[in-house]
Structures are given as structure tokens and as C-alpha cells.
Amino acid sequence: MINLKQMFLIIAVLSAIAVAMTHTVTLFSGQHSWYDLSGSGSNVPCLKCHEDIGDELIAGGVHTSIDCECCHRTSKMVGYAASEAGQAEPGQGAHSASTEECMLCHNGRRMPETNFTHYYLNSSSCLQCHNPVPAILAAAAGGFGLTPDLCDTGTKAAHRSFVLEAMIADDSLMAGANEACIACHTTIKANISFNVSTKAKITVNNVYNDSYSYWAVTEITPTNYIPYTEVKE
């Protein structure tokens, strides 16, 4: 057990060291090592903070070779902080990145009619999408009636109401229809609460006079709803 004298001695030694040091101790080391933002693109390493997302992307599937900024700094409607010819642009709708709709790229539109812009991208990232040149155009998410293709009616789509609800929900969890896209196209966990009809109620009236009659089915309505939950692991 340290006694009082020993404690004073330790404090005195530490104080002497502190007085003798030429540097103060920085609580957050590296906080004055600034990134050079003069180049094109973001120049800030997103993965420093979002390494888990980087790990997810490279795990397989699609988008494995696409940089963060190719999705998160590509909306013409936003205006990101950037540097252009040595001139700093402060950013408008967002600073470094925005949460974008999957449909920004997968809307089946070609530039310039799309809201997609290359302006804020690093010039070295071209080949991520355009290899070979000029081919890659993100496949249109057709079949929901959301692309300009006149044949894309989506009238038969089983999940159309899911997509539309994702787009209009007031308490929108994600941008646009992303909840629906993400639920199916990624391995994200999902709890889906269904409320399904288990019975049809059919109203049948016999229409008649003395000499003529027929059976009229006047109404068919779903009833006896039961809730259940699907857990997508």
C-alpha cells in the first residue's frame, strides 16, 4: 500500500517531468494533421469512420469496387463541399456526403436528364463504373413504373405497394424507396409484419319473380385478418 509520503513523491516527480517537457500532451493525437482537400473528389477517407460499411461492400455481391463518393456525392440536387481549380466550394445541400436514393443511379435515365452528376467525384474513380468505356450504366430498376421506359408500367408488380409506401412514408427511415430496395437486395435483417386475410365473405342474393330467377353474387370481401411476422435473417 502506498503511503502518503510515497504519493507526494510520485506527484512531485510527475510534476517535474511535466515542467521539463517541451511539448504538451495532446488528448486527440493527429487532430492537427489536416487532409489536403485541393484535389478532385472528397479527399477525406470515409472508411476511417465507416470501416464496417467498407467491409460489407467488399464482402461480395454488387458495388464491391465502387468508392463511397460514387454513391454519396453524386446528386446534382445537393451541392457538396468541394474544391474546383483551387477555389473552395462550401457545400449547399450537404457537406461531405448525402444519403442517396438507389434510384439515383437505377432510374434508367441517361444524362443529362438524370439528377446524377460526376462533378464531385474524384477523377480517378471513372473506371470504377466505366470499364470498359463508356459502357456501364446502372441497370434500371424496372417493373415498378418508376423509370422513363414507357413499357415499365409496374402494373403487375407484386411488391409495388411496398416500394410506393417506402417512397411516401412520413416517418421515412431511408431516402426514396430505399427501404424496399435494401430489404431485398442486401443481407440486412428485417422483421416483416404481415396482416393477411384468411377468409372471403361472399354475399349471394337470389333475384326472382314468379317466372324468372338468377343468383347474383353481389360482394366478395376479404375478412378474418391474422397478423404474423417474418424475420429475414
Added chain:
Amino acid sequence: MRPITFAIILIGLVSLVLILTSTNVFSLLPEQHKFINIDNPSNDIDCVACHSRIQAELDSSVWHGNFSCEDCHRFEGTGISFAEGGSPATSGEEAHAAYTPRCLDCHDSDGATVAGEYAKPARAFCDDNYGCEYSAHRALVMKANESSMSVGENEACLVCHTNYSCELDYTYFEGISYNLSGWSFTSFGDSGTRDYTANWNKSGAKHVFLSLDKIDCTKCHENIYDALVTGTPKVNEDYLTHSPIEIHTSGTGDTDWNTNNPWPFGGPNYHDRYHYIPKADRATGVNSSYCYECHNVNKYANENLADKTTYDLGDVTSDTYSTQVHCAEALWCQTCHGNGKTKVVIDNPEQLNTGHSGTNFVDDVTSDYARTFQGDICMGCHEAAVHPSDAQAICTRCHELGNADVYIESEPCGYATNI
């Protein structure tokens, strides 16, 4: 140091270390950037991950249990363009991942081969305008097509062919009364309205498809079942309507009027009783097969070859539209018992030449009165319970003079008077 104080200090130190040393933020919804590879042609998304309940239903289904989701919900026979991978990818037009199929997409007039199996045409309902007017359930199919509850006609298919339950709320006449004089109507009228609800409660699962022998007519037509099996109790014979399921039981021998004998066996007017069921067998004997005896003679004949021979069902079939209907024919007594029909009315051999055989009575009923009344017009006399077995019977009133004063109630009651 108290344990709680130690714990708080420890948690604080760990939190401090994490905050100061961790360079990562934590994602609220992990794996939203772990995209599934959809490079392959067709569908790469696991439907069952979100629809495991439907897969479980199919696993216990008699039909379609061996199908993949894609076999039905990305059926290629409709011309629908679905999204799919490959190089280049197809974006999808009418649907993205899946569509809700009409049953008739596969079961149309051409049928379809799905997963190596041939889907048969849904007879009659696959034809233009859903076939002929004699298909008993045509109105249901037509209404289903109008309904927005499901696509196409599926509501009608589901309630019969799957474990999807149904409630039928019927409204029809309560009773009729009429007078006959010399086999001619001197009055006729209906009275009252009857509401009847039939419930066919099943598990509710739309993807559990039933074998055809599990489609039970008596569940949706429970009023008919009750009319044939229970009716209104009476001493000796109960009031049972819809079809003459039993007749007078005063005799006991096979040459008399019990419910088991032909009419009369081996006699000159030999006529086996086709739709009579002994009282002891009624509860089980009134079933879908019994319904088909009249409402789908062709089907019944093909499934009951001995009866086909005994009752000349090949010829009877030609009197009906049973080869043109889906499962049941909307018919009336005249269909089989009118003039010129195979089972034209004959006289009771005990009352020869005193009934309405040789008259146009049955055909006149058909031409003059609504179809809904015709069965009960016949049953007003042909119910066993209104055929007195005791001394009060005055045979000549009906059997010679063709006089009757009938009040009869519709199914399931069947109560009747004929005085």
C-alpha cells in the same frame, strides 16, 4: 470499494477508451451495404427469406408443393417482363421481382407446362365468358373477376381449391304456396325472405391447395345439406327438401315403398331410385358425390361405373350440360325428368296411369316458373313427409285428380303442407 461504484468506474473507463480510440462509427442498420449478387439470369433474391410461411404452406399442399416461387410468380407464359440479372441485365417492365398470378394464367384453355407438369385447363371457366350459363358457379367467377380483392378470378378459385376459408351469406325466398287442379296451377306465390350463412372454415392458407376430393360441396351449401339430412323433424318421415332423398316407409319388403328397393324391382316399369338414400345413411351419404349425381352426371357416371350402367347415366348425361360445366350444373328437375328425357316421369306402379306421367306438367313448371322455385314445386308433393301413410290419405286427390294445395318452405327447413 462498493461493487456498484467499481462497476460505474469500470464502465466509465471502458467508454472513455472506446470514445478516444475507436475510429469507427456504428451503423444503425448493419448489412445495408452488403448487396446480394444478382449477376445470374433469373432471380437471385431468396423469396423464402421474407415468405417462409408461404413456403411452409406449400410444403403441406397437395398441389404445387414442388414448385419454386418463381415457377408461379415469375411465370413466363404471360409475356410479363421481369427484372433479372445477366449480361446485359433485364430491367423489368410490368413487374420487377414477381407478380401475383391469375390461376387462369396457367389453367387457361391451352393449359401450361410448369416445372415439368402440365397444368390442365380449368374446364368451362377457361372459355370465353367463362363457359355456358349452366355452370353453377359462373356468377361467382364473374364477380371475382370484377372484385379488387385479388387478381383476376382468383377469389373464386381460392375459396374452393385452397384452405382459404369462406363465408357465404345467402338471401332467397322463404317459402312458396300453390294450388293445383287437374295438374294445372290455379295459384302460385312466394312469401318471405330467408337469410342463411354458410361457413367453410379452413386454416385460411391460400397456398395450401386441396385435392379435388376435399372440395366439399356441402360446406358452402350447408343449407342444402341440412335440407336433405335434417330438415324439419316429423314423426315417421322428416320434412326433407331439395331432392326426394326418401319416400314413404310403410312397407318393409323389397317390393314395397321402403327406401332401399327399386321401383318395383324387376317389374314392367322397373326404375331404380337414383337419388334416394336410406335414413340411416343420410348424414354421410349426402356428400359431394351425392351432389354430382344430379349436378354433374358426367363426372358421377365416370366415377361410378356400376351406377352408370344401372341408371343409364350415359344417356342421362346427354340430357344435361354436365360435360360443359366446371364442377356443377345449374339444373332443375325437368333436366332429367321432362318429356323426352331419359328419366321421364313414370307412374307409381301402385297407382298406374294416375299420376302426371304423359302430361306436360314437368315441362310446364320449367317454362312457367322461375328456376329457383322448381325444385320445391316438385317437392311439395314428393317429400315423404307430405305423403301421408295413414288412413287420412286420399290417394285419388293427387293421383287421379291432380289436385294439391301446397305450402313448402325452402332449404334448410323444408316444412311443407299438402292438404
